């Protein structure tokens with residue numbers, strides 16, 4: 001997973017637009033049919049309009065439906081067409097930082113509560129979409145002696161707080177094993193959640209970009225949603241839609257590639273290595289997906305462009321060949337946008353009266369994004385949420 005990338009705010013870089021030979025199709029999409037929801041035309045009414053149909057927006061929509069609200073969801077592209085359907089598929093507990101670093105930053109009590117909430121959310125994700133989820137644990141592999149020492153600090157902090165973790169030593173190296181983590185097909189989950197939301201009464205529109213937002217109204221090119229509440233659940237490109245958040249989140253590109261079935265390796269659980277900068281997993285059908293290397297091209301990757309680049313792709317492929325040991329040809333190369341927040345926790349804010357926004361998961365939004373989606377739904381329509389004290393006590 002794209003864990004632990006430094007939330008460093010370098011110089012702004014202009015999008016690099018260059019021709020690419022890459023398909024930019026995620027490995028997750030190969031065997032899945034797109035659902036196809038109509039674009040928004042004319043005026044429609046709802047209690048709540050949710051902007052963004054990724055994992056966070058869909059989790060938000062389901063919570064709003066549970067609370068009895070009429071919801072319209074819109075997306076500039078397709079369901080799961082952003083990072084939510086194009087990511088590494090890791091389901092990891094905790095925050096973007098390792099547990100002992102989270103304790104140092106937020107205190108033991110809050111770090112422990114957040115860890116438990118993310119474990120509970122993983123249970124929820126598994127029970128909602130069992131066919132798309134594999135609870136096979138995860139592995140943090142140390143890439144240096146310094147990282148091995150850091151693993152020991154993490155092990156001690158987690159054991160101290162009664163959390164599941166084991167020391168790991170295997171043919172691939174040394175590190176830590178987290179038995180309760182897992183992985184999933186993120187695009188399959190998004191599509192399942194979207195289909196169910198429609199069955200439960202929500203209306204969804206694809207190819208419907210929000211171009212203006214205000215209290216009570218969301219405008220797209222061809223239509224308007226008139227509503228009591230607006231919730232923006234957009235991770236990458238959030239500051240483009242809401243410039244008021246520009247100092248708090250910043251868009252970056254993350255890149256991956258995928259191979260065909262690779263019988264030459266046996267990777268029983270998702271792995272992240274080199275402080276989380278490189279991450280890979282083998283899917284049940286034997287294919288391998290791998291991402292990373294962003295830190296080696298940090299200035300180039302602070303961009304809103306979502307085209308894979310030769311330099312990063314070559315870097316990832318070197319890790320695939322030299323560290324992971326895969327010899328199969330690469331089938332897919334893809335990229336997507338996420339946003340990094342300026343603090344350890346994501347952003348949830350009422351950016352103007354009646355308009356809430358969430359995002360800034362710093363490369364780790366699969367689990368915590370689902371939690372933020374539920375939290376923002378609760379707070380927007382009821383004024384409070386049981387999740388606030390742990391996740392966003394200042395709101």
Ligand SMILES: Cc1cc2nc3c(=O)[nH]c(=O)nc-3n(C[C@H](O)[C@H](O)[C@H](O)COP(=O)(O)OP(=O)(O)OC[C@H]3O[C@@H](n4cnc5c(N)ncnc54)[C@H](O)[C@@H]3O)c2cc1C
Nearest residue numbers: 001052054055056076082083084087088090210364365366
């Ligand atoms: C390559 C890669 C690997 C990653 N690996 C992992 C991982 O292994 N584990 C993990 O936890 N996280 C990972 N992440 C991060 C994770 O994918 C994201 O944090 C998470 O998916 C964000 O989901 P979301 O629903 O909040 O936002 P998004 O997926 O960004 O969805 C937002 C949606 O909003 C739409 N949208 C944007 N602007 C507008 C607009 N103006 N109007 C209407 N719609 C709009 C977009 O089209 C998009 O569909 C990875 C990300 C990438 C790119």
